[in-house]
Amino acid sequence: MSKEPMHTALVSPKGRWWERAHATEKVWFGIAFGWCMVLFAMMPLWHWKGGQNPSGIRRKVDPAAYEARVQQFVQDYKVGELKGIPVVEPPAGSDVYLLGRMWSWYPVLKLKKGVQYTLHLSSKDVNHGFSLFPVNVNFQVVPGYDYGLKIVPSEAGDFGIICNEFCGIGHHMMLGKVIVTNEDGSMPGEKTASATEVR
Amino acid sequence: MATVLDRPGQPERADAVGRLFRTCSVTGLRLHGPAERLIKANAVVATVALLIGGISAILILLTRWQAVHLLGPVQFYRVLTAHGISMLIFFIIFFEMAVLYFACGPLLNTRIAAPKLGWFNFGLMTLGAALVEAMIWTGRADVLMTSYIPLRAHPLYYLGIILFAVGALLVCAQFFATLAVAKRERSYEGSLPLVTFGAVAAAIIAVITLLHGAATYIPTFLWSIGLMNVDPQVYRMLWWALGHSSQQINVAAMVSIWYLLGGLTVGSVVLNEKISRTAFVLYILFISMASAHHLLVDPGFSSSWKVVNTSYFMYMAVLASMLHGFTVPAGIEVGQRLHGVTQGLFGWVKRAPWGDPGFSSLVLSIVVFGFVGGITGVTIGTEQINIVVHNTLRVPGHFHATVVSGTAMAFMGLTYYLIPLIFQRKVAFWRLAQVQPYLFAGGMLVFCVFMSFAGGFGVPRRHWDITFSQAPFEQAFDPAVDAVMGIMALGGLVAALGGGLYILITVWSVFFGQRFTDEERLCGAKGLPQGLVRPPRPVTVEDEVNLPNGKLGHAPGTMVLVLIFLAAFALYYFANWKLLSFVWKIG
Numbered sequence: 001m002s003k004e005p006m007h008t009a010l011v012s013p014k015g016r017w018w019e020r021a022h023a024t025e026k027v028w029f030g031i032a033f034g035w036c037m038v039l040f041a042m043m044p045l046w047h048w049k050g051g052q053n054p055s056g057i058r059r060k061v062d063p064a065a066y067e068a069r070v071q072q073f074v075q076d077y078k079v080g081e082l083k084g085i086p087v088v089e090p091p092a093g094s095d096v097y098l099l100g101r102m103w104s105w106y107p108v109l110k111l112k113k114g115v116q117y118t119l120h121l122s123s124k125d126v127n128h129g130f131s132l133f134p135v136n137v138n139f140q141v142v143p144g145y146d147y148g149l150k151i152v153p154s155e156a157g158d159f160g161i162i163c164n165e166f167c168g169i170g171h172h173m174m175l176g177k178v179i180v181t182n183e184d185g186s187m188p189g190e191k192t193a194s195a196t197e198v199r
Numbered sequence: 200m201a202t203v204l205d206r207p208g209q210p211e212r213a214d215a216v217g218r219l220f221r222t223c224s225v226t227g228l229r230l231h232g233p234a235e236r237l238i239k240a241n242a243v244v245a246t247v248a249l250l251i252g253g254i255s256a257i258l259i260l261l262t263r264w265q266a267v268h269l270l271g272p273v274q275f276y277r278v279l280t281a282h283g284i285s286m287l288i289f290f291i292i293f294f295e296m297a298v299l300y301f302a303c304g305p306l307l308n309t310r311i312a313a314p315k316l317g318w319f320n321f322g323l324m325t326l327g328a329a330l331v332e333a334m335i336w337t338g339r340a341d342v343l344m345t346s347y348i349p350l351r352a353h354p355l356y357y358l359g360i361i362l363f364a365v366g367a368l369l370v371c372a373q374f375f376a377t378l379a380v381a382k383r384e385r386s387y388e389g390s391l392p393l394v395t396f397g398a399v400a401a402a403i404i405a406v407i408t409l410l411h412g413a414a415t416y417i418p419t420f421l422w423s424i425g426l427m428n429v430d431p432q433v434y435r436m437l438w439w440a441l442g443h444s445s446q447q448i449n450v451a452a453m454v455s456i457w458y459l460l461g462g463l464t465v466g467s468v469v470l471n472e473k474i475s476r477t478a479f480v481l482y483i484l485f486i487s488m489a490s491a492h493h494l495l496v497d498p499g500f501s502s503s504w505k506v507v508n509t510s511y512f513m514y515m516a517v518l519a520s521m522l523h524g525f526t527v528p529a530g531i532e533v534g535q536r537l538h539g540v541t542q543g544l545f546g547w548v549k550r551a552p553w554g555d556p557g558f559s560s561l562v563l564s565i566v567v568f569g570f571v572g573g574i575t576g577v578t579i580g581t582e583q584i585n586i587v588v589h590n591t592l593r594v595p596g597h598f599h600a601t602v603v604s605g606t607a608m609a610f611m612g613l614t615y616y617l618i619p620l621i622f623q624r625k626v627a628f629w630r631l632a633q634v635q636p637y638l639f640a641g642g643m644l645v646f647c648v649f650m651s652f653a654g655g656f657g658v659p660r661r662h663w664d665i666t667f668s669q670a671p672f673e674q675a676f677d678p679a680v681d682a683v684m685g686i687m688a689l690g691g692l693v694a695a696l697g698g699g700l701y702i703l704i705t706v707w708s709v710f711f712g713q714r715f716t717d718e719e720r721l722c723g724a725k726g727l728p729q730g731l732v733r734p735p736r737p738v739t740v741e742d743e744v745n746l747p748n749g750k751l752g753h754a755p756g757t758m759v760l761v762l763i764f765l766a767a768f769a770l771y772y773f774a775n776w777k778l779l780s781f782v783w784k785i786g
């Protein structure tokens with residue numbers, strides 16, 4: 001026990017205050033330090049064993065060049081239109097290009113369940129936020145940067161793309177769409193419908 | 200009368216400087232006139248900013264509550280910009296300036312260096328703040344607090360921020376100069392008190408932060424007048440080097456106030472100066488990397504950069520907070536035990552002065568900051584978990600538990616002591632003051648928890664219309680979201696009521712409050728917190744017989760509490776990994 005009486009944090013400690021900590025403080029220090037190491041280890045561990053990482057293929061890109069690449073992509077694989085926005089169905093496993101711009105996501109994507117794609121995200125103007133609804137997967141979309149993420153849609157259905165980075169006054173109107181079909185190209189609704197017919 | 204703050208044998212100064220001092224009858228603190236006036240001025244402007252931010256809070260809250268949907272889109276984004284800036288920048292930083300003056304002047308028993316400079320700084324900051332507010336409210340800065348390039352505000356908006364920041368930087372310089380004066384004039388013996396040491400940490404971090412601020416806003420100002428180009432990703436990195444480091448100022452200031460309020464209210468002690476000071480040093484060392492956890496799902500940075508930097512180098516700043524999270528409550532526990540409150544594991548909790556708003560604010564600040572703000576912050580700031588969190592309502596849900604329920608609550612608690620100590624008035628509407636911390640913290644707790652829930656459904660932050668009525672496609676959130684956000688709004692309204700009461704109480708006390716005499720104080724007149732009525736006496740070595748010496752040490756109650764905390768932390772943390780594992784495979 002120290003010879004000086006204990007004091008509040010408002011007074012100047014006199015003499016030598018560089019004293020050994022009490023045993024309990026040391027124990028807590030050890031526990032807290034160990035926990036911090038667990039927190040740290042989890043991230044590399046998930047890169048190694050886990051299925052969801054924001055690594056991606058990342059490169060700088062000129063916004064105009066990126067927009068041209070998206071147009072090319074639309075031309076190559078367009079299969080229809082929805083509310084005036086082209087619907088694009090790229091081959092399984094290919095590169096998919098999505099453009100964020102004030103205030104729409106372009107184009108509508110049609111993907112297959114269980115297949116891996118490389119989804120490229122970039123913006124033509126300001127920052128946008130890619131937020132896949134209702135899966136709740138979120139990425140920042142920054143003009144001048146191409147973020148290529150390997151994704152595997154794990155369920156069929158209609159998905160929305162909310163913009164969740166403020167991008168100006170029309171921010172809340174910016175809603176895109178991803179349609180995921182079953183492996184055979186059918187929609188989940190269609191399949192159940194035909195299944196009931198057969199029965 | 201002996202008090203916690205006694206400094207026996209301090210020489211009175213008889214010269215001109217000496218006449219500027221008044222010795223506080225309660226604490227024995229010697230208050231320097233110019234310091235007092237600077238503290239007052241900064242505190243008053245902070246309160247004005249809080250009022251603007253608070254009115255904005257109610258407006259945006261009632262808009263996000265979809266059943267009410269009060270504002271139109273233009274107003275919503277504008278008022279949201281005003282809310283973020285007025286609260287996080289102006290309210291918090293003006294108050295911190297007052298805290299800095301308090302920690303270097305009165306606490307060190309000295310005069311403030313260059314008081315005239317203080318008024319210049321104050322003028323500069325106020326001018327900057329006024330410019331920024333004017334730009335926002337006239338619709339020339341609808342860019343939100345972060346003003347991500349290439350969204351563009353009026354050049355005067357950026358200039359206003361720069362002026363404000365220069366003023367704040369100069370206050371830090373003045374703070375350091377005052378420390379030098381105190382040292383040279385030997386106004387204190389031994390080392391700096393821990394509270395001042397914490398304030399030094401905050402001021403050093405502030406300097407680092409403000410330099411990042413210069414690196415962000417000066418190029419941005421030049422960009423806004425067409426003189427240079429700024430890369431949007433580089434902007435995000437620099438902005439967050441400013442934006443996050445400034446949160447570390449808030450944490451350091453808040454923790455210092457925890458130590459301060461503990462000492463004032465119940466005579467809590469410093470268990471070990473070495474541990475507490477080392478923890479403050481860790482804050483300083485590992486802070487400038489913190490910007491990374493805002494960029495976890497950004498395209499501009501590699502995963503290894505993200506992992507190393509977000510973990511603030513293996514979470515050393517988290518370690519620091521966990522240390523303070525132990526030493527502050529343990530200091531309260533040991534302080535109480537030394538004063539004879541020795542019953543059981545939690546007798547010190549039961550017998551604590553819960554009717555003292557300074558004390559209740561302190562405890563509520565620690566609990567909500569730690570259990571909600573801290574746990575959620577570390578979890579959502581994990582590289583991969585951020586994928587299911589980024590820019591959803593989980594983010595504001597987190598930081599209203601840190602900077603609002605933690606920092607702002609601590610500031611409010613301190614105010615209940617500053618009113619009698621600095622402004623020399625009784626706290627008006629005492630009964631209301633006693634419930635105010637519970638309303639504010641309770642409301643905020645509900646607000647934060649339900650906001651986080653809504654974020655878990657993917658509800659975006661900063662969004663005017665989650666029914667997407669003007670979007671090309673139909674889309675609707677789970678109906679549960681309506682209920683969740685309704686409860687969130689109710690919690691927010693209660694918190695806003697608590698905030699409103701705080702403003703009412705402080706403004707009334709300062710401008711119309713009653714002065715009080717020493718006799719009144721000692722017989723416990725209404726309107727004075729118990730820490731001033733019955734200041735905890737300094738403890739002696741003999742008091743240490745009151746301390747338990749079992750397996751759990753001197754502070755067994757706190758040891759149990761921190762273990763519960765750790766369990767909650769681990770549970771929440773791993774639950775989030777589990778949640779993440781359900782979403783689409785991404786890499």
Ligand code: HEM
Nearest residue numbers: 256259260283286287343344595603660661662691694695
């Ligand atoms: C009564 C108390 C308060 C209520 C009800 C409240 C409510 C809100 C709401 C509804 C939002 C909008 C969330 C969104 O749509 O993204 C928000 C954002 C925010 N609040 Fe508060 N708030 C309060 C106090 C504070 C305080 C005291 C601070 C700072 C010290 C603060 C700092 C912020 C910040 C920085 C934002 C983010 C602004 C942005 O996204 O640009 N709030 N608040």
Ligand SMILES: [Cu+2]
Nearest residue numbers: 128163167174
């Ligand atoms: Cu957008």
Ligand SMILES: [Cu+2]
Nearest residue numbers: 163165167171
């Ligand atoms: Cu947007």
